[in-house]
Amino acid sequence: MSDHIMIVDDESAIRALLSTVLKKAGYDTSEQPDAAGLREALSGPAPDVILLDLKLPDADGLELLPQIKKHWPATEVIILTGFATIDAAVQATKLGAYDFQRKPFDHKSLLLQIERALEHKQLTEQTSALRQAISAMSTGASPIFQSPSMKGIVRTVERVAPSDASILITGESGTGKEVIADLIHTLSPRAKGPFIKVNCAALPRELIESELFGSMKGAFTGAQSDREGLFKQADGGTLLLDELAEMPVDTQSKLLRVLQDRECRPVGGRVSYKINCRVIASTNQEVDVAIRAGRLREDLYYRISAIALHLSPLRERREDIVPLANSFLKRFAAQAGRSMIGFTPAASEKIRRHDWPGNVRQLQNEIQRALLMTEGSLIDAGDLSIRDSNPANDEDPDLTLLEGIEKNTIVQMLKETNGNKLETAKRLGIGRQTLYNKIKAYNIST
Secondary structure (H helix, E strand, C coil): CCCEEEEECCCHHHHHHHHHHHHHCCCEEEEECCHHHHHHHCCCCCCCEEEEECEECCEEHHHHHHHHHHHCCCCEEEEEECCCCHHHHHHHHHCCCCEEEECCCCHHHHHHHHHHHHHHHHHHHHHHHHHHHHHHHHHCCCCCCCCHHHHHHHHHHHHHCCCCCCEEEEECCCCCHHHHHHHHHHCCCCCCCCEEEEECCCCCCCCHHHHHHCECCCCCCCCCCCECCHHHHCCCCEEEEECHHHCCHHHHHHHHHHHHHCEECCECCCCCEECCCEEEEEECCCHHHHHHCCCCCHHHHHHHCCEEEEECCHHHCHHHHHHHHHHHHHHHHHHHCCCCCEECHHHHHHHHHCCCCCHHHHHHHHHHHHHHHCCCCEECHHHCCCCCCCCCCCCCCCCCHHHHHHHHHHHHHHHHCCCCHHHHHHHHCCCHHHHHHHHHHCCCCC
16 A cells, blocks of 8 residues: 555645656555645545645645644654745644655655655654554563563663663664663653654754754844754754764764753854753664764763663564564554454564564564455464565675575565565655665665
8 A cells, every 4th residue: 555645735736746756656646736635635535745835826835734633643844935935934843743855845855855754654653653662661561572671671661761871772763762862861851851853864964963062043044033953942852863973073073062062052152051951862873883883972872872782683672573463463453444363373483583684574564464454363473574584695795694684585575575665664664765775785687
């Protein structure tokens, strides 16, 4: 099933152009010419992403955002406008918009934004599911996690959460780093304060310092008023810096100073303000490699990793795979109104033996797909799209064992989807651009 993008714009030519571009990229689309049409659609199925014009003939796009989020809380909204300002962008973000796109827009840039919005939606759903699992484990209500490593993580989180120590969470994509950060915040004395999350890789280089530290009116082109930074917004709560190693190195040096002095100065400002938030950082990169490559400052690493937590990939904690799969099946079955008993012994063994290069995110997607494709009350091994085994790669001796497993998994999934890259990326639980990069890196013929 393709992702559904709704286009809300009063200009028919723009709707037609966007619909053509999106359908060519593999998306399903629907169109609404005004706010009235959008409001009527709110009673129907939720789209995955809405491209919303800021200036509609019968309403302002910002006025519609709260209504959209009330009816479709999981839908991501990208604002489209020819009258983009920093103030409007900030207001749209506060009201729940994922991003802000200026007209006329570049097709490649817009498609990349949509892909990131879909990945964010997927991560949010994953976070919700894993948060329930970890919370259940932390209270002893359900033994979701059987592996010693995850039991140790939960115990460590319970010990360090009451403190204000900075924490660095590492692990491959899809292992649940954001969920652990959320659990830390929930178990801390700051739980009633805000929990602000920022993806350092998604912020434009020229705006990241303004986003983090704030800015003064006139500090740069487009700064039409004072802007409150994320450190200020997180006052009394927690700030999560996701993908820390993707932050520009010069900004990392300023972040280091902020963490040392516990105060920061807005861009263009002359007066600093004290910060009162706990800082948690995460990265899917190997820290030693990132430091040697110059992507992560070593002094910042030591400052921000007073407590370091590493989440092992699923292939290294197989005891957790089947319990997590059962948890996902139970949730998805309830959502779909299905009466599912579980997995056959063959399916459980197939799930347990798979290496899951996309980790928990891929496992979640596979269980959801299998549920939709299964007619009975039990999911059998044949209902799963994963292979029975992942033999080491014999064709390319330059690849490591793990890289060979990953390459073979991608090749097999491409075969099963008849070369459909969008569907392959969804089943693997990774972004489409990530899939393209891996196809190129492994020299996979498509």
